[in-house]
Amino acid sequence: MAMVCVSDFEAYAKKYLPKIAWDYFAAGADDCTTRDENILAYKRIRFRPRMLRDVSVMDIRTKILGSEISFPVGIAPTGFHQLAWPDGEKSTARAARAMGTCYIASTYSTCTLEEISAAAPGGLRWFQLYIHRNRAVSQQLVQRAEALGFQGLVLTADLPYTGKRRDDVRNSFRLPPHMKLKNLEGAFEVCKMSLLDPSVTWNDIYWLRSLTRLPIIIKGILTREDAELAVKHGVQGIIVSNHGGRQLDEGPATIDALVEVVEAVQGRVEVYVDGGIRKGSDVLKALALGAKCVFIGRPALWGLAYKGEEGLQNVLRILQDEFRLSMALAGCASVSEIGPHLVQPSKL
Amino acid sequence: MAMVCVSDFEAYAKKYLPKIAWDYFAAGADDCTTRDENILAYKRIRFRPRMLRDVSVMDIRTKILGSEISFPVGIAPTGFHQLAWPDGEKSTARAARAMGTCYIASTYSTCTLEEISAAAPGGLRWFQLYIHRNRAVSQQLVQRAEALGFQGLVLTADLPYTGKRRDDVRNSFRLPPHMKLKNLEGAFEVCKMSLLDPSVTWNDIYWLRSLTRLPIIIKGILTREDAELAVKHGVQGIIVSNHGGRQLDEGPATIDALVEVVEAVQGRVEVYVDGGIRKGSDVLKALALGAKCVFIGRPALWGLAYKGEEGLQNVLRILQDEFRLSMALAGCASVSEIGPHLVQPSKL
Amino acid sequence: MAMVCVSDFEAYAKKYLPKIAWDYFAAGADDCTTRDENILAYKRIRFRPRMLRDVSVMDIRTKILGSEISFPVGIAPTGFHQLAWPDGEKSTARAARAMGTCYIASTYSTCTLEEISAAAPGGLRWFQLYIHRNRAVSQQLVQRAEALGFQGLVLTADLPYTGKRRDDVRNSFRLPPHMKLKNLEGAFEVCKMSLLDPSVTWNDIYWLRSLTRLPIIIKGILTREDAELAVKHGVQGIIVSNHGGRQLDEGPATIDALVEVVEAVQGRVEVYVDGGIRKGSDVLKALALGAKCVFIGRPALWGLAYKGEEGLQNVLRILQDEFRLSMALAGCASVSEIGPHLVQPSKL
């Protein structure tokens, strides 16, 4: 079977992953409305393509927080990569570096931060953090990440408790015994997420700031009010995200929320978006609506499930090629030419 | 099969109830458009969830007409509970009390009010009333309910005649011979609903008021005009309801009508809503749009059909857990923090 | 099988009519979009039902052009009733009279006007007319109808040529040899519709007026501009119609066009509507939006196909009962209480 588009990798993963792993990655909260809306909302946006512009030399590079990436698609933080491929996050790190983009490693990785760093020295990586009841655990993680050369700290804001994912409940999902949340070993018993602290507030940003010189990116913002608070509390970036539709169901699609957040932020910090990216043209839409870069979650896992590092590179290369082509067909030769004039507002 | 969400109980009931009973509970008027719209209208509402609020201590209690309930979900009045479970309304009363919430017992119960009261002494209960051509029947019911400690009187306003439910006609639905409308025995022949009085008007509220000191809640209001009339005639509460889509088909979904009624009432009386509640997040939406509490009809019957009192408790507990989680994920630690800022208006 | 609603008769007719007859009656032009939209447009309209009104005594009678009918549903002109039932239009005439309503007999009847009159003396009937190239044919028909006691003349305005109904082309539809367009025998060869005159204009209304004292009702109006012209040319009534979606496909649904026509006419003439009526509540919607009466086409044919006169009475009685019930549930005790306050505008 030819792997032509990202959906081909999804079909492959659905067919070949163990059901419990597929279900875990695919899961959305409740009725999965938001998970699916993330995708449908992109389809409602129409381009306004411009013709007869010189697109013979294409430049699709961009910068996020000062670091250049080869194209504006990074790897979103997702947990348990060994469920998709034996080498887990090590493969992810290698693929991201090979493709010249940024990988946000999850707290819930099945490899240690040290293993991830050693697997792909010099790669651009950020570290994703949950704040635990035991703040010492979080502090230690932040400091390990900084010491290992991670260049950004991504605080997930939308998981005071875990969303209700029906299939995971039905499957009694838990990690297979041979996999570990290696970054948390010793800190507490594996898979007890209730050790996350639901009392975290905006003031904890100041505490984080006191621990590290890394830029802080907040992930999970969906409203202009929270975007304003994020700027006010000094973050360097915002990832508009609904956790892939896995937390509160029936919130907004991320591409719809992006518009509101970008408008509130007014360029004071960088804004990124994840959720629902399946084609290069989705990336173009997100950038047209103000995102500096997008991050992919499930598509990266499907790539891993297909062929590990190589499979993820395939996925990234498809998105890269599609993004470049979409730009050209819309009349843009470089990322700086992308703007809101390229899209019509959704009619729905 | 794991019972994870309310739909699981629906699937169970559809599979195991006698067809004639399932059809009766499931029935909507005519094309069942309104029955189904009650659910679809919730799906069209999008949350605006807020992040990084302290949701470590959750308080989901509320009060209706001064009585505290453990969470804002009560049992709507539905008839013929013995069709779902042998103990009928006695099981319903026990489950409601066990879960600390309010049960509105129907005139068309298959247990007497006395049996219901005895089954769960001390539970918070309201009594649902139709006004009969023979007013003495209604008067006697009201006075029995008051004497038994029922704490509210719910007058159903939307059934001057019974709606046309095609499946009931096809099935020639009637109660099995061993079940009785026990509260009406002697008053008139069983199942002759035509004894309901279609000449009832707003002035009959004054007559009801003269019979009892109980608060009067009017059920079946769908417009601002009628909400205004209800307040003017001195009711203490309004249940926005379309009788589960069983009366006039193609009226508004209740959650849509709620907005209009709440706006008209301006806080002068409490407003509740029933119809279409299937998830804890639906409860959150209803409260965000101004309902003080919601009532569930068919989901309660599915719970009964599953395991009687225990099954209904399961359903209530699922809604309770989902409601608490939705609140937390939307950034609310107590019911008092819920407000219209939590939702976007429907795009359809 | 119990015949509970109009759709049951449709299912029966589809099962038992010869395919060529079913296809002919069911046919819409081109993609049948307008045929289906006629129905869908009703479903998009929402009621605003009012409660606690005295609906113990229901009066569903109305008057059209001064004649009382038992409820506001008449029989629209459709051709070839013998395709549905051996007695053809004689059965139709009997059923309409038995139910106390108006029957518009088609030029393309398979019984003569004389047979129709003799079958149901005293029934309220209008005659539907196409204007033929040979005006003497039309003149003779008008004068026969008037002499036979028909009380209105319905001029069809939307058929300068016959619409393209794909199934009729595929089936090479023509009347079976034993059926005749009896009102046109001798006038020209049967089934040559091209003898209709496509040069007819508004001035021909004056010519018609010169032939008869009967009120003239124009059928097929869909815009405010044409409604204005109809009033200006002295018609007594307008039937908003798109010929059941059989002429120009992708014009407006009739219930949507009704609003525009009623607004233009401002009560100067009576306005009726046909197309898409399947339930009593559809009748209520049409009246709420300003129609004085509705006419049913295909449902009448399905009734005939079921059991001739008796079957059509069944259909009419179902619509009558449903209309009365819908009125009561919406809070109206008589037709005069129906008004635009009963409906919300469509959201689509």
Add this chain to the structure above:
Amino acid sequence: MAMVCVSDFEAYAKKYLPKIAWDYFAAGADDCTTRDENILAYKRIRFRPRMLRDVSVMDIRTKILGSEISFPVGIAPTGFHQLAWPDGEKSTARAARAMGTCYIASTYSTCTLEEISAAAPGGLRWFQLYIHRNRAVSQQLVQRAEALGFQGLVLTADLPYTGKRRDDVRNSFRLPPHMKLKNLEGAFEVCKMSLLDPSVTWNDIYWLRSLTRLPIIIKGILTREDAELAVKHGVQGIIVSNHGGRQLDEGPATIDALVEVVEAVQGRVEVYVDGGIRKGSDVLKALALGAKCVFIGRPALWGLAYKGEEGLQNVLRILQDEFRLSMALAGCASVSEIGPHLVQPSKL
């Protein structure tokens, strides 16, 4: 099987063409959203038909750039007609001439321009041009076309690179060895589309103008901005087109873009449209919204696939008959009576 409407030819072609050829003609970019939207957008437009106008004498002729055509439907440029029928573009040319309409021959024809001209001397033809990196190739083609009597030059603006058509990738589509891009033989290796020049800009219009006295029509415009630029750079006509949904997916449907382009152009040049035309009533809608003429792509190929020249004539005749009938049923006797009053704006 009777060939009653254009969809019948589509079904035939899907059944009888080799899969690789069907897939090539059917292909849309990415998810094929725009390809399908081209059709759906027509269905969202509603007519406002007018009655009782004299439509006994119908005149459906029009003129494009001064040349009369028998009805406003021409043949859009599509490649590789030998994939559909052995005689390829020669059959196309003959059918177009027989039907009295315009054929836009593609650069990617499988017959030479000379063969096309010889097949149907005197037919109205335009030549479609891509600008190649080697400008001499383009210059030679333009001058050959002009010498052969082609009367217009259609510059395709939306293909700096070829869109991503997944099925073509999966099928590794390429021309069978016995077919050639005959107009380009010698110029460069067959099927190397990368020889198209992605650096073309509006200034190249001036270069084209310097080569030929033929009117220049630009194809692929979708925005008011580009329409304004086209007028400013001196083109004589604009074809609103999205290349049948084969280039940038999720741009606007052409009938939606037409409105914007017509408004911008204000009659300064002629505007045409292609994409999604399947019925005569679609042609009427396009003209009502300001198109001077429409062009059909895939329907022409389906006609060829059915029976070559004769099959394409069948398709054109069906569209002609349907267009004439739609006009009459909408109340227009000649093309000059068609205008925006005939349609309602889309509700979606």
